[in-house]
Amino acid sequence: MPHISLGNDAPGIVGPMLYRPETAKPLNALVDVLLRADNTLSRGERELIAAYVSRLNDCEFCGSIHGAMAAEQLPGGQEQVAQACVNPHVADVSPKMRALLAVAAQVREGGRAVTAEAIAAAHQAGASDLEIHDTVLIAAAFCMFNRYVDGLGTTALPNEEDYVPIAQMIIEAGYGGVITGSPS
Template sequence: MPHITLPTDEPGILGLFRFRPETAGPLNQLVEVLLRGDSTLSRGERELIAAYVSSLNSCRFCFSSHAAFAAAQLPEGMTLVEQVRADPDGAPIPAKTKALLAIAAAVQQGGQEVSDKHVEAARAEGATDLEIHDTVLIAAAFCMFNRYVDGLGTFAPDDPAGYAEMAKVIVAEGYGTH
């Protein structure tokens, strides 16, 4: 049960966006740029970073949503998302992605936890300054989103089919329409 009265029974951030649409617009614009805008990282990779950080934060709604969004855009689907969630170092992903996930995990612990060692490791695997920047910003933004969703006690459905349906819409239309 949410801590505040929402105008809808939509789960997670969706209900919060209906409660305060004037904040929903800028937040959706940020996510649209970070997860779907021009980048040398694929949309699936960026959604994977968002899902991974949400998992580290134990945010069930955000993890479930962005895991479904990543799975819909990665050839290996949910199997890979779950492998990354369980063990990013052992997951069958490129070394650059592993290094970026390590940066994201450091951000999740606190911005000052990102060290020169993290950045050097990512650069050694071919990560660009823009990819490092965007990884840090995705991780930081999802820490905020996770705290927003959980801090207001929103509802997170258990059924993965609902998240898979949301993924179809997000992949096709993006974040600006919801």
């Protein structure tokens, strides 16, 4: 049960976004740019970064929904996502993705935890400056989203498979479309 009355029973971040739609709009716009806009990282790879950071932060709702989003958009599906979230060093992801997940993990610890060595390793693995930038911003944004969800004590869905239809809806309509009912 959420710490405050949100006036709705929606799970995870959806509840607070329905409670304050005026803050939901810019947050959804940001996440649409970060996770859905044209980019050299696939949508699945960017969702994986979001899921990984959320899992590191123990945010059940965000880890589950973004894990489902990544699984729907990556060739290895849920198994690939689970591997990457548990141990990206041996997961079936590219060396570039491994290096970017390492940067994301450092961002999750704190901005100053990001090392020049991790950035150099990402460059060496083929990551562009834009991909590194976006990885840092995705990781930082999801630390905020995770704290928003868990700081208000929102509820998660009971089963991992409950997230799949929501993931499919977001893939179709965008993040803002889930809250507003109109595609973003």
